[in-house]
Amino acid sequence: MNKLNYEKTIGKWNMIEIQCCGPTDKNPFADFWIRGVFNGKNEKAAVDGFYDGDGIYCVRFMPSFEGEYKFTLSSNFPMPEDHGAFTVTRQEEGNHGPVRVQNTYHFAYEDGSPYYSIGTTCYVWHLQADRLIEQTLQNLSEFAFNKIRFCIFPKHYAYNLGEPREYPYEGRPMDSGILTVDNFYEYDGHAKGNQWDFFRFNPAYFRHIEKCIVRLQKLGIEADLILMHPYDRWGFSCMDDAADDFYLNYILARFSAYRNVWWSLANEYDLMKDKNYQNWEHYADLICRKDPYSHLRSIHNCVHFYDHTRPWITHCSIQRQDIYKSSEMVQEWRGRYKKPVVLDEIMYEGNIQYGWGNISAQEMVRRFWEATCRGGYAGHGETYLNSQDILWWSHGGKLLGESHKRFRFLHEIVCETPGTGLKLYERSSWDEVCAVPEQIGKENQYYLFYYSFMQPAFREFDMKNEEEYEVTIIDTWEMTTTKAGRKKGKFIVELPGKPYIAVQLKRAEQR
Amino acid sequence: MNKLNYEKTIGKWNMIEIQCCGPTDKNPFADFWIRGVFNGKNEKAAVDGFYDGDGIYCVRFMPSFEGEYKFTLSSNFPMPEDHGAFTVTRQEEGNHGPVRVQNTYHFAYEDGSPYYSIGTTCYVWHLQADRLIEQTLQNLSEFAFNKIRFCIFPKHYAYNLGEPREYPYEGRPMDSGILTVDNFYEYDGHAKGNQWDFFRFNPAYFRHIEKCIVRLQKLGIEADLILMHPYDRWGFSCMDDAADDFYLNYILARFSAYRNVWWSLANEYDLMKDKNYQNWEHYADLICRKDPYSHLRSIHNCVHFYDHTRPWITHCSIQRQDIYKSSEMVQEWRGRYKKPVVLDEIMYEGNIQYGWGNISAQEMVRRFWEATCRGGYAGHGETYLNSQDILWWSHGGKLLGESHKRFRFLHEIVCETPGTGLKLYERSSWDEVCAVPEQIGKENQYYLFYYSFMQPAFREFDMKNEEEYEVTIIDTWEMTTTKAGRKKGKFIVELPGKPYIAVQLKRAEQR
Structure with missing residues (x-):
């Protein structure tokens, strides 16, 4: 390997590795070093490389943007080349980044x-x-x-x-x-x-x-x-x-x-x-x-x-x-x-x-x-x-x-939570865990009540708003969901009277 | 009823009631009162009486000792008699007192x-x-x-x-x-x-x-x-x-x-x-x-x-x-x-x-x-x-x-606890509840380990003393006890690997 070895095209959020031959004498881990600086339109990063054995030194980089990148290397040993370029393409399906x-x-x-x-x-x-x-x-x-x-x-x-x-x-x-x-x-x-x-x-x-x-x-x-x-x-x-x-x-x-x-x-x-x-x-x-x-x-x-x-x-x-x-x-x-x-x-x-x-x-x-x-x-x-x-x-x-x-x-x-993530609803009753969307403005779209080890045979709800909700009874252990109709205001939901039950209220589509 | 009405003999820790006729005019609950003083060899007590309706006033007492008791009554209405006596006998079987x-x-x-x-x-x-x-x-x-x-x-x-x-x-x-x-x-x-x-x-x-x-x-x-x-x-x-x-x-x-x-x-x-x-x-x-x-x-x-x-x-x-x-x-x-x-x-x-x-x-x-x-x-x-x-x-x-x-x-x-009552052993491991007798000097006679909702398939014991113990595995839910032999020092007890299990160690009889 007389030149730098690397892929000329990689997908975003994938790793590019620049390989370079180097010395194997002394202690290559401690006595030699290699570094890289990567430059794209939207980012610039300086990274340390490392010795990977067998006379190979590597510098790795993960681009976070699509487009053309250039890099320059530096080291305390002679390199065949000290720069290069590659293209970052759209990430492959299923790659959502870090x-x-x-x-x-x-x-x-x-x-x-x-x-x-x-x-x-x-x-x-x-x-x-x-x-x-x-x-x-x-x-x-x-x-x-x-x-x-x-x-x-x-x-x-x-x-x-x-x-x-x-x-x-x-x-x-x-x-x-x-x-x-x-x-x-x-x-x-x-x-x-x-x-x-x-x-x-x-x-x-x-x-x-x-x-x-x-x-x-x-x-x-x-x-x-x-x-x-x-x-x-x-x-x-x-x-x-x-x-x-x-x-x-x-x-x-x-x-x-x-x-x-x-x-x-x-x-x-x-x-x-x-x-x-x-x-x-x-x-x-x-x-x-x-x-x-x-x-x-x-x-x-x-x-x-x-x-x-x-x-x-x-x-x-x-x-x-x-x-x-x-x-x-x-x-x-x-x-x-x-x-x-x-x-x-x-x-x-x-x-x-x-x-x-x-x-x-x-x-x-x-x-x-x-x-x-x-x-x-x-x-x-x-x-x-x-x-x-x-x-x-x-x-x-x-x-x-x-x-x-x-x-x-x-x-x-x-x-199914609107927005990103749940939080405890501050008006949860002491004997339930009521989760609502974390995101402000999404609160009254979605409620998830969890009864833990308790085993109510029914629960009373008072939604205190004008919305209509699709009610679903969730058995978290048996992994079943049972539709319990659309409800609004004050209503009762019959439950199985066993532990590990949740009730989901999802705002019904406007008709 | 022209005289005081009461039992002449009662068992210890039972109630004696002295009944006395009295006025029914005005408000008998509020306007009249009756009191008693009870005297035995070992105790003396003053108690309030009360109106029980139908012209009957009562004074009640519970003696705590056997033997002869005298009592005197006082009231703000005329009574047929104002004193009496009774004998307190040994309590009946099953009566252990307060x-x-x-x-x-x-x-x-x-x-x-x-x-x-x-x-x-x-x-x-x-x-x-x-x-x-x-x-x-x-x-x-x-x-x-x-x-x-x-x-x-x-x-x-x-x-x-x-x-x-x-x-x-x-x-x-x-x-x-x-x-x-x-x-x-x-x-x-x-x-x-x-x-x-x-x-x-x-x-x-x-x-x-x-x-x-x-x-x-x-x-x-x-x-x-x-x-x-x-x-x-x-x-x-x-x-x-x-x-x-x-x-x-x-x-x-x-x-x-x-x-x-x-x-x-x-x-x-x-x-x-x-x-x-x-x-x-x-x-x-x-x-x-x-x-x-x-x-x-x-x-x-x-x-x-x-x-x-x-x-x-x-x-x-x-x-x-x-x-x-x-x-x-x-x-x-x-x-x-x-x-x-x-x-x-x-x-x-x-x-x-x-x-x-x-x-x-x-x-x-x-x-x-x-x-x-x-x-x-x-x-x-x-x-x-x-x-x-x-x-x-x-x-x-x-x-x-x-x-x-x-x-x-x-x-x-x-x-089965020696002495009266259990307490948490201060050397309980964080993942068990080990109970020992409350009473000082009884500690190493008896241990009751409880594993709550945990479900170990075995536990290691290190008794750190020279005693031999009878080991019993207790299923607190199924209500079964299973003898697991006599053990001393460091030993292992195999358990059912399900929740609600206890292990009892009772010091073996000296042979």
Whole structure:
């Protein structure tokens, strides 16, 4: 390869990669650098490149506009060429661009299509064997998920004592043969026996993750990438400042140009005893500077929330702080943070020994509806014991539960909301959750009443306006909708007298 | 009747009534009075008597000790005799005396037997037709209830538009024929058309209540008498200060000597807009002075708790303040008030339109277990729609639900607690409710782990002591117990992986 290698035409919000041959001596990750400046009519961006192994240096870019682009490269090694041009065409169907915050509390794709998050968590699904990865993707696509949370680094925890398919660095891990279900928790990032060069990446590791990100992208699924996490025995959770920055710069150079990437600075940041507030703020600053596309950014707690008012945080990524009230807190957090509230962990459907991993499918679906009707977004996860010890929450695989089958139904109902997103109606009665459109002016077009675990056999409505509404009774568990006619003013709706029922009122078409 | 009329021998903790003829002119309720002083070896008490109609004046007393008692009467009218004597014998079987606070957070009968409250609410069951009253008593006795909350005054509310079987005062009520399900809430205690003499009682009304109290007593059921409440169209909720005192004095003179009476100053005191803090404190003072037996006293909230730290309050009578967390708050309230916590309303099993009356049987039973394991006491109620509009919560009748069938099972398990009562173990894991005996020194004899809506397929235990325990798996919904052998130290217990499971560890007998 004597010249720069890249596509001359790409679709908007796709990634263009400029490949360039370069030196393989010394430490190519640390001792050589390459950068690019991209110029279109509507945008200009400077990005860092990275070393991808085998003497190949790459610079990546995601154009946000159609038209002609030029780029110039710079590096501290001789290049065959230092500039080029390409054409950005209209994006392919189904490509709506990156997800952005819209309407303060909600999300939309950059093309304006609403994005109602139905998330799940499979922490290290991408570090499993190919067959399992395919099964995960199959399951993700079959159900309504449009976001998945997963870690860049491998996971060490109960049900996670095996080794990942490969490692992010050159070197070798501690002997995991000594681990048992009884002693694993004695090993953390400070465990002896790991030998890594934190300044020499294993590019294959990251190329594999990119393959996974692209697979998700094709399925319309956002990749909520967890950059750091505490469940570690390899030492990746307690690298020094220089290694952390080196890592984050590499991640940013490699992954930023994928439109479906979100940055989750950490899973359970508050369990990472080697990191402090200054560290997190420094990482955030680095991400803000090095990601020219401003992908969504957050940081997930175990016990204590990070200060979600920080300007770099685009949305709250919340782990419930109370067993009994999780999604029910959404409006409080909306009020406090004035940002979208994403409940990435509300306890998982399953039956393992840990309380965070053994709620019923009914309770999971209930928490999704509670969150949705209060103008937030819940996240799924699944932890059912099985003979293979393959738990969706960590490994992906096949969904064994019941809650995930109910999310497409929920999603379709939310998609009927006029404007973007729901919020709790301030005149909700104490014994109902009444959701109305977030958007001002749309309030009396649409109401969604949710009765949670309550089981009224009828409810009285007093709409206090002159509109006529189409009434639909929704069984959120059985996924049925039953038309109950057109009503106005004061009226009664007979209900099945069982839990998990909602009533939708949609303003009738003018006749 | 020319002499005093009374039994010469009664059992301890039973009521002796001294009847005396007196004037019938003027207003016998207001213009004449009678009092008694009772003297035994171990106690002396002064009590007010009352006019019972038909020229009969009564003085009542409940002796708390065996042996000889003398009494002297005084009055402002001529009496045939003014003193007498009687013998108090050992109480009959099943009579354990009044319920007292024990161990700060719990209850016991005066004879020391533990009293684990399983309460229900039937606000005006006693004001229904005889047949319905008999059915209520039949249902109460069949299930495990040992406390019932009900009102002295009739109730006006949805499903309660009819007239009571009789009235507490001479006079006549407003025309209730004008009431409909749509307009009833416009009528309160200030409604026009009621004509009562608040200084002339209808003794038959109170004699009937006493019959009901005695029927409950024979079934071992405490009568938690609600002295005032807001759901009124007759004006009984907004009498003036003199009439309130007149009423309370009459109640105290008539009812105090029944051992199974508790005083609930009000249901939902905070909805009684005509009463203020000074009123409630005044009533409490009156009750403390005029009830020589110190029956249990509390006051029940709608939204805002009364200040349960007030010394006259013997226990908290709580209506849940949050839909999602009710019993789960017990340890917080125990800590705040240092008194027994009785959750008299945690929402009722049923399917009516109101959120307080439409939880499932499963949720009701769950709330009972949560309360119990945290060292509190939950209360039941039932509100199922039916063709007769007879709802247990108000009218009594026949229980239609499923939760009540599970309380005897719970009660039997609580009765196995060493000492009196349970409390939350301070080393409970965040994802379980571990109850231990309240009593110091009994902690490591007994543990009751409850998993609520969680559904672990197994749990790991680490008892951190050398004791051996009998392990029993309890399905709180199916009411099954399954022995799981003797275990010590660290061990695993396999569980059914469904909600509402508990595990009991009982120290094994020394071999």
